[in-house]
Amino acid sequence: MYVAPLNTDHLLSEAEKENLYIKLVTQINKDFNLANEGIDFPMSILPEELKIQLQEKIYRLIQYKFAEYLNLLYIIDVPEHEIKQLDGTDIVALAGQVSFLILKREWQKVWFRNYYR
Numbered sequence: 001m002y003v004a005p006l007n008t009d010h011l012l013s014e015a016e017k018e019n020l021y022i023k024l025v026t027q028i029n030k031d032f033n034l035a036n037e038g039i040d041f042p043m044s045i046l047p048e049e050l051k052i053q054l055q056e057k058i059y060r061l062i063q064y065k066f067a068e069y070l071n072l073l074y075i076i077d078v079p080e081h082e083i084k085q086l087d088g089t090d091i092v093a094l095a096g097q098v099s100f101l102i103l104k105r106e107w108q109k110v111w112f113r114n115y116y117r
Contacts, residue, residue: 002111002115004104005103005107007100008051008099008100012047013047014107015047015107015110016047018111020110020114021047022043023110023113024103024107024110025041025043025045025050027106028050028054029041031072031106034075035068035072035074035075036068037061039057051099054099054103055095055099058098058099058102062091062094062098063091072102073098076102077105078098078102079101082101083098083101
């Protein structure tokens with residue numbers, strides 16, 4: 001049964017526990033490339049490093065390429081109402097929260113595809 005993750009660390013540990021971590025990394029790479037925001041996480045990337053690098057990428061998009069950031073959220077299909085609930089006063093914190101929403105949506109895709117195959 002699908003259980004929504006509580007935070008990034010919980011999500012990444014679930015992905016590892018269910019042997020879907022590599023599929024999650026693959027899905028992230030695929031969707032970022034679809035949005036023309038090339039990111040190429042190696043399959044060997046550790047969860048903690050994935051978390052840090054993803055947050056850094058989102059931070060840079062928010063700061064310097066806002067239209068591309070919005071396009072990425074659209075491509076990944078992050079729910080708009082969840083984005084609107086975030087507090088944007090601290091961009092570093094915002095990047096972390098958006099990274100979690102992105103990971104959560106990518107995890108849903110991977111989990112459901114695996115569960116219903």
